[in-house]
Amino acid sequence: MDFAFYKRLAQSLAAQFGENCEVVVHDLTGGDHDKSIIAIENGHVTHRQVGDGPSRIVLEALQEKDPDSLKDETGYLLKTHDGRILKSSTIYIRDDEHRLVGIFGINYDITEMLMAEKAIESILNHKVEPSIPERIPTNVNDLLDDLIEQSVAIVGKPVVLMNKDDKIKAIQFLNQQGAFLVTRSGDKVSKYFGISKYTLYSYIDAKIENGKEA
Numbered sequence: 500m501d502f503a504f505y506k507r508l509a510q511s512l513a514a515q516f517g518e519n520c521e522v523v524v525h526d527l528t529g530g531d532h533d534k535s536i537i538a539i540e541n542g543h544v545t546h547r548q549v550g551d552g553p554s555r556i557v558l559e560a561l562q563e564k565d566p567d568s569l570k571d572e573t574g575y576l577l578k579t580h581d582g583r584i585l586k587s588s589t590i591y592i593r594d595d596e597h598r599l600v601g602i603f604g605i606n607y608d609i610t611e612m613l614m615a616e617k618a619i620e621s622i623l624n625h626k627v628e629p630s631i632p633e634r635i636p637t638n639v640n641d642l643l644d645d646l647i648e649q650s651v652a653i654v655g656k657p658v659v660l661m662n663k664d665d666k667i668k669a670i671q672f673l674n675q676q677g678a679f680l681v682t683r684s685g686d687k688v689s690k691y692f693g694i695s696k697y698t699l700y701s702y703i704d705a706k707i708e709n710g711k712e713a
Contacts, residue, residue, distance in 0.1 A: 500528055500600045505592065506538040512605065513540030519609075521545055521585075524592075525557050525602040532561060533639050533682050544608050545579055545635055552639035555646070556589050557602055558677030566591075566599040577635040583610045585635065606635070639681045646678045647691055658692055666692050670702040679703070 502524055509522035521544035525535040533552045542548050553561070556572075563569055573588040585606040592601035636642035650669035654661060661669070669692065678684050689699045 500526075500592075500594055502526060502537060502592075502601060505601070505603055508603070509538050509540050516607065519544065519607060519611075521606040521608075523547070523604045523606070525553060525604070526600070527557070527561060527602065528600050532557075532680050544583075544585065544606055547638075552642065552681070554604070554635060555642060555676070556604075558642070558680055560591065560599060560602060561680055562675070562677030567597070569599065577606065579635055580641065583608055584613055585609065587635075643678060643681050643684055643687060646673055646676050647688065649676075661692070666694065667702045667705055670699065671705075674703050 505524045509524055512522045513520050518541055521539065521541045523536055523540075523542075524538040526537045527535065529535070534550045535553045535557055536547060536549055536551045539547060539549055539551075560566070560569055569591050571588075571590045575587055577585040577587050579585065586609045587607070588605045590603040591599055592603055594600050634645060636645055650672045651658065653672055654665045654669050656665065658666075670688070673679065673688060678688065685696055685699055689696050692699075694702075
């Protein structure tokens with residue numbers, strides 16, 4: 500797959516909308532998913548660069564059993580580690596045979612716009628319900644940390660209080676989100692939940708078996 504057009508498009512969009520507009524191209528055809536970014540403009544927005552790893556959306560795309568079901572998403576919110584708010588869009592790139600080969604993403608930093616909006620609304624005394632954006636990771640380790648944190652939140656109790664079923668539930672969530680596509684993620688997850696690698700794999704297998712029984 501030749502991504503030359505998408506690289507040029509990324510450059511054009513970044514030039515058109517300025518330094519607050521990050522445009523990134525992910526290549527999903529390579530075997531090393533930890534280095535999916537092949538082009539990025541204005542990478543200072545999320546502190547990423549060429550050769551960095553996938554976002555959560557990339558992992559979900561790689562994990563999806565039916566890639567045809569993936570739909571482009573526009574105008575959703577993300578949050579960086581330093582608290583900046585991004586308005587983002589994701590477009591799935593497909594080859595001539597409609598196979599998923601890449602992702603084209605746009606992340607526009609709207610933090611200052613939101614601050615201006617808030618200042619104006621305070622003058623007008625008009626309250627708006629805020630939305631809670633998902634955090635965008637700067638590397639695969641941050642992404643894995645976020646997913647582990649979410650798995651614990653889903654279970655609803657700290658690891659020290661989890662029983663076997665709780666840990667299976669957490670591991671199932673991580674598997675469904677594509678966490679184990681990250682290199683050496685099994686080691687980190689096993690250590691975090693206080694289980695062996697063998698037990699981790701048995702929990703993943705248990706998830707598959709449950710899926711067949713459902």
